[in-house]
Amino acid sequence: MSAQGTILVLDGTATNRIMLKVQLTAAWYHVVQGERLQGLAGLLRRSKPDLVLTSQTLPDGTAADVKKLVMANPDLIDVPVVAVAPQNDKAARLKALSDGLDDVLAYPFKDTFLLARVRSLLRTRAETQELQVSSPSDPIGFAEPTAAQIMPAEAARVAILTQSPNTGALWRNALSQQTQYKLSAHTPSNLHGFLLGPVPDAILFEVSACPSGLNLLADLKSRGITRHTVLIGVLEDDNAELASEALDRGADAICLTGFCPEETLLRLENQIARKTRRDQMRASLRRGVVESWVDPLTGLHNRRYAMRAMDQIAYQSAQAGQGLAVMLADLDHFKAINDTFGHSAGDCVLAEAATRMAKVVGSAGFIARVGGEEFMIGLSNTTQTKALELARHLCECIREKSFDLPDTLEPISVTVSIGLITTHPNESSHPPEPVQLEGLIKSADSALYAAKSGGRDQVQQSAA
Template sequence: MGGRILVADSVATNRIALAAILKRGRYNVSMCSTASDALQMARAAPPDLVFSASELPDMPGTRLTERLKAQTGMRDVPVLLMSRDREAGDVVSALAAGAEDVMPQPFNELALMARTRSLMRARETDRALEQHQSTVRCLGFSEQAPDFAPAARIALVAESRARGIALAAQLKREISQPVATLDLTGALAEADSAAPPDVYVIDATLEAPGDGLRLLADLRSRPGTRHAAIVIITDADNSMAVANALDLGANDLLLVGFQPQELALRLKNQLARKRRADLLRASVEDSMRLAVIDPLTGLYNRRYAYAHIAQIDELARKTGRQYAVMLADIDRFKAINDTWGHAAGDAVLAEVAKRLRDNLRGIDMVARIGGEEFLMALPKTSDIDARMAAERLCALIARDPVRLPGSDQSTAVTISIGLAMSGAKGRLSLPVNTLIDKADRALYCAKAEGRNQVTVSRTAA
């Protein structure tokens, strides 16, 4: 399943219709008809996303949103309200209460699923950062986040200069942050500057239809703006543009005809989320750089890896989602050192590490735990997907020889991988050390059976 979603609506046909759409996206959907039931269900098993009717029998959706956000573990869980009459004033009230948006009913399935995917990705990123910080805190390296927040920079990229200036003037009456109006060329130039904007508000149509979405994709590809918050202005009737914007990485949408207060609230929410993510990212990077990073490969070391897998295991026990553990070893590494020297051996270690890291998901963990041995953990992964990932890594390492430093020569390199899986739901009792031992024994079998292959622990087969 792709994540847990809670749907609260007193109208049974609405609940069933929405659940049917979401289940086609492989989401695990729970339903209720009252706000009190929603609060109780969220308390018992916090969801990843909440859909709520704007009016429930026992309280408005805005009040439910506020109470959900006050519950432990629910502060960052996104809430979407649903209404057949999506008025501008209702959207402002919903945003002020902490909701992400008000979705019009009946739903446009294309736009609905794109919005769901976008929020789920953001939630997954937040959780991964929080999990890394929790690991660092367990290791005793976490520092208190600074209270001071530097002034944010906001860039408006409008379809015309006049529209940009008018929008900036309206926005300056609502927020205190500096607002710059840019054209397409200026937006790209600012993206490569020393201090790029924190938030971009972009018209979907600039000089030509689709320019705004192309700019969005470009900004997401650049290091300086990869983590910027991006809000796209588009027409509610253009469901394809809405879906494309969200799937390309837009953090939020503004529908044509919005009020300045709505834009101000969306910017406030996006800036708060970006600041939290930036602080988490900086905290993790700074705290771990010397303490838990292997200096040769830039991967995590053994100390971090074992602590982080414990965090993954704890989450797996709560959610019932499997995770995979892999141990990889460079085949005949001693022969490489003996033939080409230790500098060549270091180059091989660094290149193998890079290929492993570059070909796993952002939420996966790769560590060098000693010599030529690497440990990988893949959360929320089925046994089939884990095996496919392991075999892909083997093939990627073997495909291209590694260039040796100070010469025109290269050497062929292969790895062997042992794979072990945590239990499925209801069978998550295997201790982490036992799981790693099973992966180690599977690795030994891969070596014994000829190297350059994946062996799966029998409990994972």
């Protein structure tokens, strides 16, 4: 497979297929060819295309049938399907877009426009692929069910950006009669205020040959707040060079030959639906990442996070010549709580203990649950005196107030034992010697064992 991507070309006429193949292979795309709907499902499975270019009509079907077959394959659900029309027929273009095709290209088209549109579509495809986990048939989110739509289509925000206020008002009025989108009209002169407001889901902009307009398009695509906003350009003519430039600057779609409310709405619906899916995938990815670092019972960080955090604290402390502390805290007689009152009661104790200790630690460091009833606390830029004082406060916050349990009349007393190890900067070492984290944790664990052996409900220190 070419590094540029695989493109499936479907056309019943051999000369059309050959012409497209020549254009695409010259740009280092891998081209697979087909001529009819029959056998297409198998061809899709074998070739796994990144993009499908299909004639509007095939010997045994239509471009809409091709789209349905592509969508039926879970691995290809985000593969764009583009219809190639024999002429620039507006009615046929609107029909194809209403059938769910991602775009319609009309013969004759220049190589520059074809390749710019292909690059644009493949960029979107690549962005979606980056959000996929190892099983591409599942949405991102670590095999969790598909999330509900983040924003219903009718509630989407669409900003109209034109050179003159009159043009923007005309476009807005025409669209408002056919959609429930939240429409707003702007000009480049009030762009700053526009960007301070709610981030639009899509921006419909007027494409002009003015360099500042194309630069603005690139700027919108590069800004953090509008990077994922759909950008749809409208050209007053069929200037292929200008359309190609707009696509390469970041436009997601282009409407040629002027503003058409019907075509604009179809493109908005298509692009916003794709954006909604990608937004869902990003949100699910963020949830998955957060959940991979968090203990679900206590809401604290987990062991995986703790080890990463301690690595970072150790490195930063060594570079800055500052001390650090590692504590291991273990609830005393926790097994007896589970055996006497049940595991649900034990869970309540863990959650409440975590809340109390997190409040004590505050912004001084981090606290994580690293085992059944064991917690790790890491402190940066600290001294032995400060760390010992905080450790004693941790013991007090558990001891000073009894724990209420479900279905139990009397609260119970709980204590915690803590092992502590602190390090001191070695000013004579240049460059600073890295702290051996594994050794620190072992020392803290030995100190915890000493606290348990010494009667529990206390802090024991280990020599650095």
